[in-house]
Amino acid sequence: MDNQNFLLKYRECFGCSTELVNDSYGCFDCNIFFHKKCVELPIKISHPYHRKHQLILESDFCFCNLCQVSHSGLFYRCSICNLDFHSECLPPSVIKDKKHHEHPFTLLLRPNSFTCDACDTQGDNVSYICSTCNIQVHKDCISLPRFIRLTLHRHPLSRNFFLSIHFHDSRTWDCRICYKKINMEHGSYCCSRPNCEFVIHVKCAISRENKFWYDTTELENPDEFKELDESGNLIFRVLRETKVGDNVVAAEIIHSSHDQHSLTFNDEINDNKHCNGCMMPISSSFYYCSCCDFFLHKACAELPRRTLLWFPQSSFRLLTDGIFKCWLCDYDCSGFSYKTANGLVVCLRCATTPHNFTYQAKEPHYLFYDAENVSNCSACGRRRDRKGSYICKDCNFVLNSGCVTLPKTARHNFDEHPLKLVYEDNNDYPLHHWCDICEKERDSKFWFYHCKVCDNAMHPKCVLGEYPFIKLGSKYKYKGHPHPLSFIQKIDYHPLCEKCREPCQDLSLECEEHGCNFVGHWKCLRVFSGVYSYHH
Numbered sequence: 001m002d003n004q005n006f007l008l009k010y011r012e013c014f015g016c017s018t019e020l021v022n023d024s025y026g027c028f029d030c031n032i033f034f035h036k037k038c039v040e041l042p043i044k045i046s047h048p049y050h051r052k053h054q055l056i057l058e059s060d061f062c063f064c065n066l067c068q069v070s071h072s073g074l075f076y077r078c079s080i081c082n083l084d085f086h087s088e089c090l091p092p093s094v095i096k097d098k099k100h101h102e103h104p105f106t107l108l109l110r111p112n113s114f115t116c117d118a119c120d121t122q123g124d125n126v127s128y129i130c131s132t133c134n135i136q137v138h139k140d141c142i143s144l145p146r147f148i149r150l151t152l153h154r155h156p157l158s159r160n161f162f163l164s165i166h167f168h169d170s171r172t173w174d175c176r177i178c179y180k181k182i183n184m185e186h187g188s189y190c191c192s193r194p195n196c197e198f199v200i201h202v203k204c205a206i207s208r209e210n211k212f213w214y215d216t217t218e219l220e221n222p223d224e225f226k227e228l229d230e231s232g233n234l235i236f237r238v239l240r241e242t243k244v245g246d247n248v249v250a251a252e253i254i255h256s257s258h259d260q261h262s263l264t265f266n267d268e269i270n271d272n273k274h275c276n277g278c279m280m281p282i283s284s285s286f287y288y289c290s291c292c293d294f295f296l297h298k299a300c301a302e303l304p305r306r307t308l309l310w311f312p313q314s315s316f317r318l319l320t321d322g323i324f325k326c327w328l329c330d331y332d333c334s335g336f337s338y339k340t341a342n343g344l345v346v347c348l349r350c351a352t353t354p355h356n357f358t359y360q361a362k363e364p365h366y367l368f369y370d371a372e373n374v375s376n377c378s379a380c381g382r383r384r385d386r387k388g389s390y391i392c393k394d395c396n397f398v399l400n401s402g403c404v405t406l407p408k409t410a411r412h413n414f415d416e417h418p419l420k421l422v423y424e425d426n427n428d429y430p431l432h433h434w435c436d437i438c439e440k441e442r443d444s445k446f447w448f449y450h451c452k453v454c455d456n457a458m459h460p461k462c463v464l465g466e467y468p469f470i471k472l473g474s475k476y477k478y479k480g481h482p483h484p485l486s487f488i489q490k491i492d493y494h495p496l497c498e499k500c501r502e503p504c505q506d507l508s509l510e511c512e513e514h515g516c517n518f519v520g521h522w523k524c525l526r527v528f529s530g531v532y533s534y535h536h
């Protein structure tokens, strides 16, 4: 008998046809190998699955009466009843797995179904019971991790066979992944931090379909869990402070996204201007540059350099310049973005939209991100080619990632007043609704922008344009041209695009180099990848 682990790699056990690991036996001359556990299988067994007769170990080709598949290798045969059971398929009568449960589990065979106390789903015939804890579980559920880290939640979660006392008040609990009820009498993963109240179904934690969005990792013990430290992680320096009410705020800062000038704090709303971070109208306190057309929401200026988002990635880094396509909302954007080590980029609007929150439309809706959802969006009526939308946990209201971040107010040259996002057209007269910009029909079921003073109603697409989140003047490095280009939108005259020779009426790029008259449509010069250009 040989025991050369190195040479055993990539070979299979003759007994159970799975990969060999340490502790194997074999003969290189005959090219036959076994796991230690397979070599040590008893020749004769009495198994509760077939009590009438003893089962004899044989090696050949068999059709397993348990898993209904043909196997070659070791199996147990009852020659009287002509039944074969692959050795791996016969459930062991006792399973001891101290790492996952302190007591041993005993096999219980019953010709009927049961509800697993660990995962709250049905099982058939074969179950395991722990008589100390009075629980009945699937074989696979014995080895469920006790503690997991879930990307969606910032604390470790622990497995429970029934919800612990601090969840036992009169309320019912929803799973924070699928927003369906948690059965208090069965297993779940929950956060044990006080007041955290975060619970998920075991089936949602381990489902393969959820793996991409809600990645879980087993923790040996919850103390190994490290929270991401976001302090000392800011990208601005305070020059001067001031008092606003009871709070001290930074009155003047140097922000690394615009370090040539200092930025000054302002408390007024100026929805004519857009934030250079998130590209949304300035609707709350902000910083501005007194020399340049540069604005940042206070909240956007204070974003950490490294952070965790609810997305399935471990860490995101803040980038403050570049032109990119947001992975979630699909918009081409300039401004700040969060990027992972493997190149996934999201805009600030998407990055700061949580996994679940209350959205105030005409009525409030409690939304959560459902990666499987393919319904039509309640705002625009469109269905996304990619899966996933924000859906209401109580009704059939659905928003795709593009519409969930639509600005509540917007401006357009067509109307001198600020335009308000409206969720429903209750005006039954006239029978047909029109967009005052494109003069085409408007479906009254869907959202639109409205000016109360002029009673103008407009498609969101017509108000915002095709590229609402690219700021004019942003720089772009185009591979096909030696000089830096910047975004423009010509109003008075329309030079011809170098690519398609059509006039540049919509968003375009123009060369900054004196004497070089290169111009081209953005739609002609853009390339179809996540990140178009980063300056650093």
Ligand SMILES: [Zn+2]
Residues within 6 Å of the ligand: 013, 014, 015, 016, 017, 018, 034, 035, 037, 038
């Ligand atoms: Zn084996």
Ligand SMILES: [Zn+2]
Residues within 6 Å of the ligand: 050, 052, 053, 078, 079, 080, 081, 082, 083
């Ligand atoms: Zn028999």
Ligand SMILES: [Zn+2]
Residues within 6 Å of the ligand: 116, 117, 118, 119, 120, 121, 137, 138, 141
């Ligand atoms: Zn189970």
Ligand SMILES: [Zn+2]
Residues within 6 Å of the ligand: 175, 176, 177, 178, 179, 180, 200, 201, 203, 204
């Ligand atoms: Zn669930």
Ligand SMILES: [Zn+2]
Residues within 6 Å of the ligand: 275, 276, 277, 278, 279, 280, 296, 297, 300
């Ligand atoms: Zn902003």
Ligand SMILES: [Zn+2]
Residues within 6 Å of the ligand: 326, 327, 328, 329, 330, 331, 346, 347, 348, 349, 350, 351
């Ligand atoms: Zn986005």
Ligand SMILES: [Zn+2]
Residues within 6 Å of the ligand: 435, 436, 437, 438, 439, 440, 458, 459, 462
């Ligand atoms: Zn329109």
Ligand SMILES: [Zn+2]
Residues within 6 Å of the ligand: 481, 482, 483, 511, 512, 513, 516, 517, 518
């Ligand atoms: Zn040029």
